[in-house]
Amino acid sequence: MVDRYYWGKVHRVSPEAPVPVVEVDTESVRLGGAANVANNIQALGGVPLLVGLTGSDHTGKALRDIMQEQNLDVGGLVVDAARPTTVKTRVIAHGQHVVRIDTESKTDCPEHLRFALLDAVKYNIRSLNGIIIEDYNKGVVTKDMIEAVISIANKYNVPVTVDPKFNNFFEFRNVTVFKPNRREVEESLGGKLLTDADVERAGRKLREMLSAKNVLLTRGEHGMTLIDDEGHVTHMNTFATTVQDVSGAGDSVISTLTIALSGGATVHEAAFLANCAGGLVVGEVGIAPVRPEPLLQEALKHATNHR
Numbered sequence: 001m002v003d004r005y006y007w008g009k010v011h012r013v014s015p016e017a018p019v020p021v022v023e024v025d026t027e028s029v030r031l032g033g034a035a036n037v038a039n040n041i042q043a044l045g046g047v048p049l050l051v052g053l054t055g056s057d058h059t060g061k062a063l064r065d066i067m068q069e070q071n072l073d074v075g076g077l078v079v080d081a082a083r084p085t086t087v088k089t090r091v092i093a094h095g096q097h098v099v100r101i102d103t104e105s106k107t108d109c110p111e112h113l114r115f116a117l118l119d120a121v122k123y124n125i126r127s128l129n130g131i132i133i134e135d136y137n138k139g140v141v142t143k144d145m146i147e148a149v150i151s152i153a154n155k156y157n158v159p160v161t162v163d164p165k166f167n168n169f170f171e172f173r174n175v176t177v178f179k180p181n182r183r184e185v186e187e188s189l190g191g192k193l194l195t196d197a198d199v200e201r202a203g204r205k206l207r208e209m210l211s212a213k214n215v216l217l218t219r220g221e222h223g224m225t226l227i228d229d230e231g232h233v234t235h236m237n238t239f240a241t242t243v244q245d246v247s248g249a250g251d252s253v254i255s256t257l258t259i260a261l262s263g264g265a266t267v268h269e270a271a272f273l274a275n276c277a278g279g280l281v282v283g284e285v286g287i288a289p290v291r292p293e294p295l296l297q298e299a300l301k302h303a304t305n306h307r
Helices: 034-043 058-069 111-127 143-155 182-189 196-210 249-262 267-281 292-306
Strands: 002-013 020-031 049-054 073-079 087-093 096-103 131-134 160-163 214-218 224-227 233-236
Touching (some): 002 058, 020 034, 020 058, 034 049, 034 131, 049 058, 049 111, 058 073, 073 111, 111 143, 131 143, 131 249, 143 160, 160 249, 182 196, 182 214, 196 214, 214 249, 214 267, 224 267, 233 267, 249 267, 267 292
Parallel strands (some): 002 087, 049 073
Antiparallel strands (some): 214 224, 224 233
């Protein structure tokens, strides 16, 4: 995906309708979606391989150009001429979101393109230390794709972490870490998660239903809850001091979690670092990757209490 931003100011209301008129000062284009996950991995010192679809449009070309400028491997990208490249356009005035405009297609990826995507995974599997499956309900991460990728990863003992969405929520079986957010769990299981006990029950149920080794449930202002591979539960308070923009926070969390696991961290250490990363990125307006030095300082600040 591409994240496009228009930054400006509001001084008046439109005479055509009761809406603000944003006078644009600057605009920017950034990597979004799974491309933002790759951006975070690279910022933390990892070497990401992107596997996914783009359109054959001007935006798809711009996306590839940005990736190549940042030395990101585009060898796993497949072009689908029948769909537009996904663009999320955000209009921001005085540091606040005014509106978001999405340009996208959610139709399922055609079978021949699914094979091309899977070939990219198979060809590179021996060089991968981890696989992140980012599902945005855009038609690329289908049931067949999920099953095939997890099967390949488990065959070669490559850890798999998952950021799910609603359509395929219960299809992610036998993964290393399943990382839903609170709203996704509430809508998928039914009922509200109002207390720690509610979260624990939901996390244990998900871990059992999906045969997942670990479940990391993100809870916004209430932090995160980890149910590990032995069934132990750890609640972590949020480290965020100010919340300016939650866009891309989930991307930074799963990126940090996965690169930590790939580097030899325990799931508890990885979840702690991911919590630190999430607290950092929500303090900035606009999507930006978490970087090693601020992450290290944040981890050192909270390490004593974490122990």
